[in-house]
Amino acid sequence: xxxxxxxxxxxxxxxxxxxxxxxxxxxxxxxxxxxxxxxxxxxxxxxxxxxxxxxxxxxxxxxxxxxxxxxxxxxxxxxxxxxxxxxxxxxxxxxxxxxxxxxxxxxxxxxxxxxxxxxxxxxxxxxxxxxxxxxxxxxxxxxxxxxxxxxxxxxxxxxxxxxxxxxxxxxxxxxxxxxxxxxxxxxxxxxxxxxxxxxxxxxxxxxxxxxxxxxxxxxxxxxxxxxxxxxxxxxxxxxxxxxxxxxxxxxxxxxxxxxxxxxxxxxxxxxxxxxxxxxxxxxxxxxxxxxxxxxxxxxxxxxxxxxxxxxxxxxxxxxxxxxxxxxxxxxxxxxxxxxxxxxxxxxxxxxxxxxxxxxxxxxxxxxxxxxxxxxxxxxxxxxxxxxxxxxxxxxxxxxxxxxxxxxxxxxxxxxxxxxxxxxxxxxxxxxxxxxxxxxxxxxxxxxxxxxxxxx
Amino acid sequence: xxxxxxxxxxxxxxxxxxxxxxxxxxxxxxxxxxxxxxxxxxxxxxxxxxxxxxxxxxxxxxxxxxxxxxxxxxxxxxxxxxxxxxxxxxxxxxxxxxxxxxxxxxxxxxxxxxxxxxxxxxxxxxxxxxxxxxxxxxxxxxxxxxxxxxxxxxxxxxxxxxxxxxxxxxxxxxxxxxxxxxxxxxxxxxxxxxxxxxxxxxxxxxxxxxxxxxxxxxxxxxxxxxxxxxxxxxxxxxxxxxxxxxxx
Numbered sequence: 001x002x003x004x005x006x007x008x009x010x011x012x013x014x015x016x017x018x019x020x021x022x023x024x025x026x027x028x029x030x031x032x033x034x035x036x037x038x039x040x041x042x043x044x045x046x047x048x049x050x051x052x053x054x055x056x057x058x059x060x061x062x063x064x065x066x067x068x069x070x071x072x073x074x075x076x077x078x079x080x081x082x083x084x085x086x087x088x089x090x091x092x093x094x095x096x097x098x099x100x101x102x103x104x105x106x107x108x109x110x111x112x113x114x115x116x117x118x119x120x121x122x123x124x125x126x127x128x129x130x131x132x133x134x135x136x137x138x139x140x141x142x143x144x145x146x147x148x149x150x151x152x153x154x155x156x157x158x159x160x161x162x163x164x165x166x167x168x169x170x171x172x173x174x175x176x177x178x179x180x181x182x183x184x185x186x187x188x189x190x191x192x193x194x195x196x197x198x199x200x201x202x203x204x205x206x207x208x209x210x211x212x213x214x215x216x217x218x219x220x221x222x223x224x225x226x227x228x229x230x231x232x233x234x235x236x237x238x239x240x241x242x243x244x245x246x247x248x249x250x251x252x253x254x255x256x257x258x259x260x261x262x263x264x265x266x267x268x269x270x271x272x273x274x275x276x277x278x279x280x281x282x283x284x285x286x287x288x289x290x291x292x293x294x295x296x297x298x299x300x301x302x303x304x305x306x307x308x309x310x311x312x313x314x315x316x317x318x319x320x321x322x323x324x325x326x327x328x329x330x331x332x333x334x335x336x337x338x339x340x341x342x343x344x345x346x347x348x349x350x351x352x353x354x355x356x357x358x359x360x361x362x363x364x365x366x367x368x369x370x371x372x373x374x375x376x377x378x379x380x381x382x383x384x385x386x387x388x389x390x391x392x393x394x395x396x397x398x399x400x401x402x403x404x405x406x407x408x409x410x411x412x413x414x415x416x417x418x419x420x421x422x423x424x425x426x427x428x429x430x431x432x433x434x435x436x437x438x439x440x441x442x443x444x445x446x447x448x449x450x451x452x453x454x455x
Numbered sequence: 456x457x458x459x460x461x462x463x464x465x466x467x468x469x470x471x472x473x474x475x476x477x478x479x480x481x482x483x484x485x486x487x488x489x490x491x492x493x494x495x496x497x498x499x500x501x502x503x504x505x506x507x508x509x510x511x512x513x514x515x516x517x518x519x520x521x522x523x524x525x526x527x528x529x530x531x532x533x534x535x536x537x538x539x540x541x542x543x544x545x546x547x548x549x550x551x552x553x554x555x556x557x558x559x560x561x562x563x564x565x566x567x568x569x570x571x572x573x574x575x576x577x578x579x580x581x582x583x584x585x586x587x588x589x590x591x592x593x594x595x596x597x598x599x600x601x602x603x604x605x606x607x608x609x610x611x612x613x614x615x616x617x618x619x620x621x622x623x624x625x626x627x628x629x630x631x632x633x634x635x636x637x638x639x640x641x642x643x644x645x646x647x648x649x650x651x652x653x654x655x656x657x658x659x660x661x662x663x664x665x666x667x668x669x670x671x672x673x674x675x676x677x678x679x680x681x682x683x684x685x686x687x688x689x690x691x692x693x694x695x696x697x698x699x700x701x702x703x
Contacts, residue, residue: 367535370564
């Protein structure tokens with residue numbers, strides 16, 4: 001211990017004696033580490049940006065579909081069962097820790113009419129305000145849907161750019177009214193263009209409206225008219241649970257005998273076609289699937305062993321593209337980092353070799369006054385390691401500055417990388433050890449007699 | 456008691472396939488507290504003998520006892536320990552570390568000593584030694600700020616820092632003018648007489664050699680004269696002083 005301390009002091013003094021040379025030697029490592037830090041941080045920033053792009057394409061989105069309906073052994077295919085409700089969506093958003101947001105989705109395919117123009121959009125999405133968060137879709141003009149729109153089943157809608165183009169060739173859409181199956185909808189906002197999805201379908205060809213409006217005012221127009229007279233108090237309701245009670249009220253109100261014989265009453269069961277779920281990161285998708293499965297099985301009163309009456313789908317294709325892209329980026333950056341550090345390390349070795357030659361007399365003297373070969377070896381290795389660590393520290397600072405500069409000039413995204421900083425320190429010590437060993441070994445093998453006489 | 460005792464030491468170098476004998480069976484002794492000069496012309500084997508005596512090199516054959524220890528068969532690490540503990544070196548070209556203060560230079564050998572003396576105590580010791588060689592006020596000067604004589608005095612303080620048994624001075628005045636040479640030699644005599652430190656001066660200068668109590672002449676790899684001292688150093692001291700006066 002005492003030996004190590006005194007060798008360290010000796011090494012530090014030796015470096016201090018040749019401050020200029022030490023500084024120049026360190027420069028190689030400074031540049032190497034600075035390059036590594038800047039590369040990794042800029043790379044990680046780009047990687048994060050690419051990830052964000054993929055995520056906006058839906059890499060972190062799950063879709064819950066109802067299961068199949070089977071009648072007398074005949075399957076109606078996936079999504080045909082009526083099992084998912086808007087309460088399910090609310091429960092998923094509320095009770096699953098790995099879920100960022102969840103929105104119910106009711107689909108339709110109807111004709112839109114505006115003056116002399118008409119159009120049938122590819123997608124009609126009856127949903128909730130969370131939809132815009134989940135699909136990472138911003139409003140170009142006007143506003144998004146609000147919770148009030150959902151509760152009141154307001155006759156409002158938000159249009160994708162393609163629909164705007166078809167129905168409003170003149171441009172201005174917000175504030176105008178369109179007709180959907182003779183139900184007037186006021187356009188409150190338009191969405192920014194998103195382009196085609198991975199299947200080549202135009203995502204901008206969309207009409208977004210409150211799911212309550214779609215379900216109870218448009219799809220079930222006749223039914224809705226009757227309900228209005230019955231539930232005049234519904235305007236004061238504050239939640240969809242109250243508006244469309246699932247448990248507190250019987251779905252099938254007990255009809256009088258005459259009613260029963262006259263008209264069998266169809267009911268508004270608040271089922272939805274699917275539930276869109278956003279997960280914070282791709283890694284959390286399996287966890288989220290587990291939580292949603294457990295929650296929905298419980299809500300649907302399914303016994304263990306009974307098959308689930310719903311399916312959860314993720315966009316595996318996009319997730320895979322995301323993970324392969326980020327591993328590619330990581331490998332590329334690691335390669336660049338290793339080459340930079342090799343160059344820095346060879347620089348250190350060169351200068352240490354020069355230093356050994358230049359200090360031959362000093363080595364001879366040290367040996368004459370009692371330094372053992374291993375003392376000399378230790379001193380020179382420590383010098384190299386100290387140089388590398390110092391260079392590493394400088395490099396980290398300069399690298400940070402460099403990436404901040406790049407951020408300021410090119411507006412590239414930057415992420416401060418703690419692992420890169422830690423790795424740089426470890427790597428610079430290792431470089432000092434590896435590339436300092438040979439010169440130190442050479443120094444320790446000098447013959448004191450020859451070394452003392454060296455001119 | 457003999458501090459140094461070498462017996463039939465042979466050193467042969469192998470150069471270009473042929474053997475070159477440099478020392479051809481040297482036997483000599485130096486007593487404790489003695490001041491001896493080793494004289495010889497270039498190529499006489501003087502430097503080789505000094506390297507062996509300083510434990511920097513080992514003989515091809517023969518026996519070397521230093522302070523009761525057989526050192527001729529030691530490995531390099533053991534010899535480094537002996538050099539550190541028992542021998543102080545003073546060189547012709549001073550060999551101080553550049554850009555390093557005098558006190559740091561003086562303390563250099565103590566860095567490699569195995570004892571863990573507290574550094575504050577070591578520094579005090581170093582300052583005392585600098586005071587002893589008359590450089591108390593130059594402790595923080597670097598070699599480039601010191602004259603040749605001052606540098607050599609720093610080197611002497613360095614040689615003394617581990618309290619050695621033997622001071623080995625290789626042409627200590629070779630790079631100094633005559634007046635400073637006298638100062639340095641007087642310092643050696645002082646150390647020898649007051650502290651009983653054994654000193655071996657290696658020189659080709661008869662005037663320098665005359666400061667010693669005894670002169671060993673080496674010629675062509677053999678001791679020509681003065682290999683052993685008959686009288687005790689205490690008895691010979693007055694005679695030596697007398698002869699020195701004649702020399703001037």
